[in-house]
Amino acid sequence: MEREFYERDTLTVARDLLGRTIVHETSEGATAGIIVETEAYKGPEDKASHAYANLRTGRTEVQFGPKGHAYVYLIYGMYYCLNVASGEVPGKPEAILVRALEPVTGLKIMARRRIDVSDDRRPNLTNGPGKLCMAMGISTRQNGADLCASPLHIDAGVPMDKACIAQTARINVDYAEEWRYLRWRFLIHDSVFVSTRQQIS
DNA sequence: TGCACGATTCTCT
DNA sequence: GAGAATCGTGCAA
Numbered sequence: 001m002e003r004e005f006y007e008r009d010t011l012t013v014a015r016d017l018l019g020r021t022i023v024h025e026t027s028e029g030a031t032a033g034i035i036v037e038t039e040a041y042k043g044p045e046d047k048a049s050h051a052y053a054n055l056r057t058g059r060t061e062v063q064f065g066p067k068g069h070a071y072v073y074l075i076y077g078m079y080y081c082l083n084v085a086s087g088e089v090p091g092k093p094e095a096i097l098v099r100a101l102e103p104v105t106g107l108k109i110m111a112r113r114r115i116d117v118s119d120d121r122r123p124n125l126t127n128g129p130g131k132l133c134m135a136m137g138i139s140t141r142q143n144g145a146d147l148c149a150s151p152l153h154i155d156a157g158v159p160m161d162k163a164c165i166a167q168t169a170r171i172n173v174d175y176a177e178e179w180r181y182l183r184w185r186f187l188i189h190d191s192v193f194v195s196t197r198q199q200i201s
Numbered sequence: 202t203g204c205a206c207g208a209t210t211c212t213c214t
Numbered sequence: 215g216a217g218a219a220t221c222g223t224g225c226a227a
Contacts, residue, residue, distance in 0.1 A: 077220035
């Protein structure tokens, strides 16, 4: 996708990311998956965001930079989460968390990276933010990578029909007070590759 | 310098 | 549904 794709309202981009394909080319080979679940985090005012109150540190720095770059961080000391910097306001720290993929390329490589997961349990390869990073070989080494020009990028794929998209509250942000209830999680309603059916009515 | 904790996952009950 | 694994980060001291 072009830079302009990410330089739009973050909620719009989060929704529009569904159906697109993330590709990562490494020395081990290429892996790719269709995005089936995202969450939006909107800068200074969002208590669920790492950049709440414009908190600018080494970790959140990428969110303040050019849109379309990868924000990758370590969570619980053992998993990584992949985000994309986005938003129509330059310098405003907003990002989209990629929560789940439908694997399409490099399944063998994914299974090898995902310890204890065999090919016959395909959804389990990438149906969660930590899982998909492990399967795609994404770590903080990719933090700051330009998704418009790097081995890690996003292809247009097939735009998702609006009728297929469900919208719910975000997952595991109970600490965010009133912001926890915002329905800023987008997912493909009938996909078996999403992280959880939680809150889908 | 110390310390509590997390945008998670896996295992066991 | 509960509990453990595990460590960089942010903030207090």
